[in-house]
Amino acid sequence: MEAFVIGALHMLTAIVFPPLMLGVIGKTKAVFAGRVGPPVMQPYRDLIKLCRKGSVISETTTWVFQAGPVVGLATVLTALLLIPLGSSFAPVSFTGDLILLAYLLGLGRFFTAVAALDTGSAFEGMGAAREVTFACLAEPALFLGLLVLAKLSGSLQLGVMLGDSLTTHWATAGASLALVLLSWFIVLLVENCRVPFDDPNTHLELTMIHEVMVLDHSGPAFAMILYGASLKLFAFSALVLRLMLPMGGGPAWLDWPIFLGGLLLVAVVIGVVESTMARLKLTHVPTLLVAACLLSAFGLVLIAR
């Protein structure tokens, strides 16, 4: 019974909470710019409004164009079952779940990029090329970090790797974990197309990455894309937060509020990064991603013996 309640709580949080993070990021940026900004609940209203709208579909497209948003959302939803949130284990937890998690997100990326190419637009081709290129460098960084956690915890389950044993590892191998944390935060920013890699608010198609891939989507399909993007941000934030703030040690009723509060804090940090940093030149992005890989690799070397 308890497992069922926790599972339901997990899914409820994963489904309802994510757009709030976008709202908090927006509000933070508004405060930095000296504006009032949209209310934090605005992303929910946007999603509902989009669901009620009609669509314009390009005449060059096929069914692949519709499959992009559908698979993109389905893969993140499935992946969220694997990520531990406020309780120590996720509803689905098995040896090697971390690999499935990474590859589910890869499947989503595949279909999003293919759907972009379906429109035959040069801009969307450009966005797809950039997205898959940067993912090639972000993926090894993610895995190097996972190797560090696997080495420390001696387990291949996300629930154990990001479990309460991390508290002791922060004391013994804090340097490694700090390097991984930094590297994963960079991965979070690039995978979710935030500044300094991509600006979600830009209005120039030539400089976009993720936004330009979905230029031709509209209505409910676009709502699925926006919602999926918020889920993905939530997923990566949860990973980073669990790395910083190991769960499962204290009383269960306290864990969830702390966790959700922590997520809002991550959103604020992202907002601060976006407000204080300029976008990187596109040709410099790979350099920073290689640096992220090296950070995690150093983390692994530090604990290799």
Added chain:
Amino acid sequence: MSEELVLVGLAACAVSGVPGLLCARSTCAGQWISALILLIGCGLGLAGVGVFWSGANSEELLWRWAIPGGEFRVRMDGLSALFLVPVFLIPALGSIYGLSYWKQTEHRENGRKLRLFYGLLPASMALMLLARNSLLFLVGWEVMALANFFLVTTEDRDPQVRRTGWLYLGATHFSTLILFALFALLASASGSFQLRPLHENEISRHLAAAVFVLCAAGFGLKAGLMPLHVWLPGAHAMAPSHVSAMMSGVVLKMGIYGIVRVTSLLPNPPLAWGGSLLVLGAVSGVLGVAYAIGQHDLKRLLAYHSIENIGIIVMGLGLALAGRSLGRVDWVVLGLAGGLLHVWNHALFKALLFLGAGSVIHATHTRDIDHLGGLAKRMPRTAICFLMGAVAICGLPPLNGFVSEFLVYLGLFRTLDPKAGPTLVGAAFAAPALALIGALAVACFVKVFGVIFLGTPRSQQAAEAREADWSMIGAMGVLVACCLVIGLVPGLAAPMLTRAIEAWAPELPASDVQLTTHAPVGWISAMGLLLLAITAVASLWLRSRLSRETVSVGPTWGCGYAMPTARMQYTSSSFGQMLVGLFAWALRPHRQQPADLPLFPGAASFHSDVPDVVLEEGVLPAIRWISWLCGWFRVLQQGSIQAYLLYIFLTLLVLLFWR
């Protein structure tokens, strides 16, 4: 029983092309007869494998042979059974595909030759897999190499095809030469040409090391491991597509089989063997896919992906070998199961992709990706099949490629676990390499599928393409089904893999090598099905929303530009430009572009390609140097019989006074 069935099956395959030789060139009767015989042969072969798996005891068959040292010794075990499945499955589907793809009435001059060697190829491979005598193995090997040569040079009127054929022939005979040395060394240790596991005190450490190096070089050349891959891309591109499917899906795997078999015979492998295979595999994997991204020729691109997948298989083997050195059962099971399952998976999805590529080429008569586009509208079934193959080869769930890569990952992560015994931390760095390979493969297949099938047609041929015939679609459909089954229910393959692991490492206790105790195959099934269910619900929701709201059709948003043309779309070179740039240190791409455009530019052209560095800058110059060196010996070869008689006389004289 199982051996006899396979032998009868392979005999039927071997003669399947012969009746066709007696039929007229202008009728299709011959192709139907040979396809039928080949199907029966392959069915018998698969039945033999099934009998073996159902638990019937396999007995060694032994017939004496007049050749000194040679004997007809055949026996099936878990390893040969595993490799026999693609050997019989892929040619059977390929021959059905060939009925429409290489119609006798459309290819009068080479259709009969093609089918003769097309049947001989699986027959020779099956013989090789059963052989327990190294001379018999070499007979199978050589027939395979020659049949393959004639298949690659099917269109031998084309000088480019002939050049590629020569390169292939040279490479394959170089590997045969290495195998002669390898088996001679093995025979010197064991005292006979029988292939049997050697005992510790039968073979010295240095001899075993020499055997391993020869094995990695000789079989690695056949498998296409970097940097021994030079023959591979061209040969795959020039052969007819159903032959490419068999070459990439099955023939390359014979190199893998050789490595697996020989390493199973050698006792106490040192850790360096497994380590070197891991490094070789990672290098092949990363550079193979990096080269693929730079290609414009669809079949060359797929051929480079074969190098990548061979790399993944070899990584699994390396891990298993290292596990055997250190006594880590979990590495052996996960590495070998992952590698061997990838042998199956690669055979399935790569055959699927080559057949899909064949359909595209059949419909448009071009292999250049940049001349295609928009085919999903003209050829919807081919597009779906190709998409499934693309998702599978990227190792994405819920298809089969994910399962085998998952097993290899799991094994690589296990190298970090100090609690279970001795470890090898360096091996763990192969996991991010595998992640890089996976992400690069996604990039490459987004490009391939997007540029070929999506968008608008870039040429007249692409705009007028027609959907492939039923036999081509049917063959691809069977492969798609196989990919789905292994991806969704990997537990079905577990007993076969366990049998193979038992055959490879008989010293391990049988209770420990069960795949299901080391890997959560049940969870993979459950999550795959869940993913499909969520996708179905999401697409139903989207469909119901769209049916309720107004949906209008308009042109693609061109940022205000009103006259877009098909040539403005992203091409394969523009899509891969950033990645090729990142790997420029290894790929050394060629570019031709106008240096400075004047204020009012006239016509200008841009061209970029990625030639094979090892071939262009290593092998070809070396061959030219050797042929220059050999030119000095032409002094001896004047073409006069008298001079040659003199040489013979002098040689005899020298031999007479020897000692």
